[in-house]
Amino acid sequence: MGKAVFPPQGPPAGRRTRDTRGSTRAIREAERTVDSTDRSAAKIEATFPARASWLKDRLLERGWSNSDPSEYQGPDRKTVQKILRGEAVRNDVLQKLADALSQKHSKVNVLDIPQD
Secondary structure (H helix, E strand, O other): OOOOOOOOOOOOOOOOOEOOOOOEHHHHHHHHHHHHHHHHHHHHHOOOHHHHHHHHHHHHHHOOOOOHHHHHOOOOHHHHHHHHOOOOOOHHHHHHHHHHHHOOOOOOOHHHOOOO
16 A cells, blocks of 8 residues: 555645635634733733732731742743733632731731732
C-alpha cells in the first residue's frame, strides 16, 4: 500500500476561498475578533475597584507580594492578581483571603472586604 496523499492545507497565497456556507474565511476571522473584543469589554464593566484598592492597601500593610497570601492558605497568586484587577471572584475565595490576611497583622472579617 502506498502513502495517503492529502490535499494542501489552505488556499494558495493571495487567494481567498469560500467555505460551504458562503462566507469567506476573512469575514469569519473578523467576526471572531469582534466577538472576543465584546467579551473583554464585558469583563471590564463588571469590576470591583474598591475591593482592588482595599486589597492593595492590606498587602502593603503587611509587606506582602501577590503570592504571599497563598503561604497562609489564602488564594494563589493568579487569583490575587485577578482581585487586584477588580475582577469578580467567588465568596469562598474572599473568605480564604480574609483568613490569610488575619494571620499577619489585624483580624480581617470577610464582611470587611468591599463588595462594590
